[in-house]
Amino acid sequence: MNITQITHHDLDGYGASTVVGQFAEVARIVHVPRYSDVGPVVETELKRLGKASAPEMIVMTDLGLEAVAVTFLRNFAALNRRREPEARHRLVVLDHHASSVDQLREQGLAPLADPATPSLQRFDLEDPNLVVLIDEACCATRMAYEHRALYATRESGEDPILGALVTAVDAVDLWRKDRPAFRSGLSLDEMFWDNVSNLVPIGHPWHDRFVGDLLLGAARLLGDGASPAVIEGQVPALRKAILDGYLAEDAEDDRTLTTRMRIARVLARSDLFHPLSDGTLMSFGLDSGTFQRVSDLIMESGRAKRVLNVQRAGTMSFRSNNETALDGARRFRGGGHKDAAGGKLTSGSAFSLADAIAQVEPVLNPPAADPALTPFGALKNWKG
Known part of the structure; x- marks a missing residue:
């Protein structure tokens, strides 16, 4: 099922x-x-x-x-x-x-x-x-x-690792400061918000797997009695170990790079970006730092000359290598530099990639007017 x-x-x-x-x-x-x-x-x-x-x-x-x-x-x-x-x-x-x-x-x-x-x-x-x-x-x-x-x-x-995760999340989500697990829950919450959107974004097949593996890795440390400070210090190692496993068979992976740099290279060749009718590649909800790195890699590879990211709050970031970013942003009441500009959705927000596409496409690439519907066209076709 x-x-x-x-x-x-x-x-x-x-x-x-x-x-x-x-x-x-x-x-x-x-x-x-x-x-x-x-x-x-x-x-x-x-x-x-x-x-x-x-x-x-x-x-x-x-x-x-x-x-x-x-x-x-x-x-x-x-x-x-x-x-x-x-x-x-x-x-x-x-x-x-x-x-x-x-x-x-x-x-x-x-x-x-x-x-x-x-x-x-x-x-x-x-x-x-x-x-x-x-x-x-x-x-x-x-x-x-x-x-x-x-x-x-x-x-x-019964899984003791899942048990540790459940206990910690339950304490912090209900804000039960009287529970011994509350501090552990706070450390998980900090780790979650620090990593949920700035590395593997929503929309990529790895997103939930990555966040879940990170939570389970931290829960394993909790089960071993690790303090919040120890968990904080171990997060980079957890992320690296998770990514090493994902990219074990990837011949293009370079382990001398940072975790974010390695992930950016994966994202740049993924289907995370949706092509609009003019060739612009559009993503949804990317962390601004990740978008900057990934958009540069995409344009460097020749996949697109202009890249766009739309946030849930409706803010838009355009990047280009042919001086068209500002042209795109101006259609959305925006401004900036020729190759780096920003705007805002007319509706003010978007709840999904599909919703963002439906709002962006007709404004960025409006359909050509039917000549027959223009005043001159109507006069030319008049048979009265």
């Missing part, structure tokens, strides 16, 4: 995806930074599932359920009712936000208490393939670990 996970873009969200990945083969992970973006994401998934002939599974973790997300749950159940029993999809929602309970109640869904776990609330949408659990007493990473039977496709016993 094809499995997609939709999860929050923070330590708990990535902790949950790391845990799920240990018990199931996840084909795709969608990270959502803002709860307001959950609606467009799940609407896209619902349309895709409606066209899918084979049953699939969606695992949603650490996402606050706003009104549009609750509507998605109802629509998911309605979609399943229209499908043959053997073709029905499965949806597992593991959340711990009090606001989610409020939204579900407002839409007429009452929680069912779990006698074994008083803090756990279940919501019944009259579909056995749809499981919604909300537990305010633990983080999503812990929920993914404790409720793995809901999605697991392979057996696995």
